[in-house]
Amino acid sequence: MFYVYILKSKVKEWRYVGFTRDLRKRVKEHNSGKSRATKNYKPFDLVSYVAVSDKETALKLERYFKSGSGIAWMNKHLMPEED
Structure with missing residues (x-):
């Protein structure tokens, strides 16, 4: 199992997307x-993560989340609403 994950900094307005086997x-x-x-x-x-079965899919999903349309999709579906 591989995980594509989204981290959000607690001190700056900054996010990071990556993938790993051990989340x-x-x-x-x-x-x-x-x-x-x-x-x-x-x-x-x-903030969020997606589990996938293989490394190739994880790499593709990570790349997508770093693209313009992927960022928009991620913001709409995976990011929590802020007050």
């Missing part, structure tokens, strides 16, 4: 600063 471990790595791409934006909330 809990990966979120901990992001929050402890072990990821170069996200260390300046930590800590994070795990």
